[in-house]
Amino acid sequence: MKLTTICYIEKDGKTLMLYRNKKKDDIHEGKYVGVGGKFEQGETPEDCVIREVKEETGLTLNSLTYKGLITFPKFKNDEDWYMFLYFSDDFEGNLSEKDLDDCKEGKLIWVDNDKIFDLNMWEGDRLFLNWAKTDKVFSAKIIYNNGKLEDYGVNFLT
Template sequence: MAKLATICYIDNGEELLMLHRNKKPNDVHEGKWISVGGKLEAGETPEECAVREIFEETGLHAHELRMRGMITFPEFTPDNDWYTYVFHVTKFSGELIDCPEGTLAWVPYQKVMDLPTWEGDLIFLEWILTDKPFFSAKFIYQDMELLDHSVVFY
């Protein structure tokens, strides 16, 4: 089954807002530092989903979204292929809230790559931080280990 989701990197010009997934039981992301984001709801555009998920998880209002790419994660969860829209957000307002999914923290660019996360996240996060062109990528995981990836830049 195909699942649609967003990955949203919020950037204050020096740091990225990262989410340490340490609150949800049975979380596939448990213990990892990831971006905020989540599943598209019926009738939502990817942009609408990103704005909603950013607000629900952080309390921040996203004012400008830049879609940076699309990522396919075949069978990332049992019987589910995930298709994700990757956003970079540099204009936002509001105050951070206590996220129900984990601990939010502003992390300096130079330290983000040292956080425990998915191996693939480190690859596409570098594309965002170095302002690579729009991308379409595929990351293949098995038993939570990255087996392979491919990318096309446009």
């Protein structure tokens, strides 16, 4: 089982997206995703997402909005992945052109919010990004089979 986080960082009508194109054997290669990663020993979800955002972007998150937990059964090598989803528009730091290219995972790009769904992304990301637009926290399951969306379900919590 893998525990992961992802954060969509927003500023001036744009969202910071990561185009994954640098790591060998990257399951996300060629896709646009938010910024995040896997937990380290002893981390809370918030610890993890704050550390990952700092490592990958140099930005310091000041506050987070938790939107939900997504379960991906047998996502990679028959391992279940659990992903904690966050948004933030409260951060410190700036990204220069060099910073945008220097991320070890891929290229960071500020994308107009109305253009995000035009990007090559996981089909399930489109689902949970829409669910995140509600005022409710959710718990979801997104099932892929050989990289293709097979099924999904979501529960909105009160």
